[in-house]
Amino acid sequence: MSNEQPATRVVSASKVEMTEIVFPTDANPLGNVMGGRIMQWLDICAAVCAGRHARTPVVTASVDKIDFLNPVPVGGVVVLLASLNFTGRTSMEVGVKVWQEDRLTGTRKPVASAYLTFVSLDPQARVPRAVPQVVPETVEEKRRFDAAKGRRDYRLKTRGLG
Ligand SMILES: CC(C)(COP(=O)(O)OP(=O)(O)OC[C@H]1O[C@@H](n2cnc3c(N)ncnc32)[C@H](O)[C@@H]1OP(=O)(O)O)[C@@H](O)C(=O)NCCC(=O)NCCS
Numbered sequence: 001m002s003n004e005q006p007a008t009r010v011v012s013a014s015k016v017e018m019t020e021i022v023f024p025t026d027a028n029p030l031g032n033v034m035g036g037r038i039m040q041w042l043d044i045c046a047a048v049c050a051g052r053h054a055r056t057p058v059v060t061a062s063v064d065k066i067d068f069l070n071p072v073p074v075g076g077v078v079v080l081l082a083s084l085n086f087t088g089r090t091s092m093e094v095g096v097k098v099w100q101e102d103r104l105t106g107t108r109k110p111v112a113s114a115y116l117t118f119v120s121l122d123p124q125a126r127v128p129r130a131v132p133q134v135v136p137e138t139v140e141e142k143r144r145f146d147a148a149k150g151r152r153d154y155r156l157k158t159r160g161l162g
Pocket of ligand 1: 058059060061062087088089090091092117119128155
């Protein structure tokens, strides 16, 4: 770890909320947002979260299963919330939840969720570089940290690196 980086960083320091409106160019022929557009927004939101934690260039290494729960029509407001779940030495798992926000009531309906893994790189973006270890503070952050550790072990096993 370079002197410029702290050894640890709390989860709340890198949380991201991103808001989009579904335009006709985002929609499928049924008039709802395309799954691919949601995937793009997930990647962007999670990348900002990972970069905010690492303060280095980051790349998407993998995306776990994405569940699409409800459609969002053109004109709908989409809110994405990203949170840093877990850090390895150079990798980070980010969890993202996607919601549709009702403009009138402000209530939110779940749209999608996913876990993405990012790898921090050196300033020349050539080799992986260590990240500050994430410190979960709340009960929920600790629960996500423990669950993410299990998913990391599974990923390592299924990539033949476990
Ligand atoms: C991601 C990448 C940097 C990893 O490089 P690598 O040489 O395999 O690095 P290492 O084997 O040293 O692994 C580095 C870390 O990445 C993790 N990692 C590598 N491949 C991974 C994968 N497919 N899924 C999850 N984590 C992965 C390793 O577990 C390790 O984590 P740790 O340091 O926390 O233990 C490299 O594969 C890459 O550049 N891929 C292309 C990324 C890209 O173009 N993304 C899309 C555009 S942003």
